[in-house]
Amino acid sequence: MARFLPFSRTLRLGAALGAALWLTAASQATAEPQGTLSTRLAISKVRSAQGNVFVAVYDRSGWLVPGKFKTYRTVRARTGELTVTIPGLSRGRYAVAVFHDENKNGVVDTNWLGLPKEGFGFSRLSPLRVPSFDEASFEAGTQVVPVQLRY
Secondary structure: OHHHHHHHHHHHHHHHHHHHHHHHHHOOOOOOOOOOEEEEEEEEEEOOOOOEEEEEEEOHHHOOOOOOOOEEEEEEOOOEEEEEEEEEEOOOEEEEEEEEEOOOOOOOOEOOOOOEOOOEEEEOEOOOOOOOHHHHOEEOOOOEEEEEOEO
């Protein structure tokens, strides 16, 4: 049974990421940032220029809870690397979840196993599991925060 554990973690990643980002993208919340700090995200390994890249910014209390993001940005995809600036952050720690909506349908498409078929990533690292807030968080005002997409 233990040898199937990595597969089950990957399956949970797909399910959690898909639910959180799809519901976040579908949410009608209009959270506007209140602060004066900004942070740039360097989103790498974007595989195509098709569709949009959706970036959701969370604080600890809302981390990956559908609709509980502090702010979000949607930008046109570009092959390779994108830079997205998140303005208006208050002092504190934030974490980012990103997905590449290649077909512009507003959801994270998954395969028959429930794994994402479209690119996804988190601030600071891209584990093959959903990271904790502490693993993905950064201080508002950080000059550049890396996000590497996985497909």
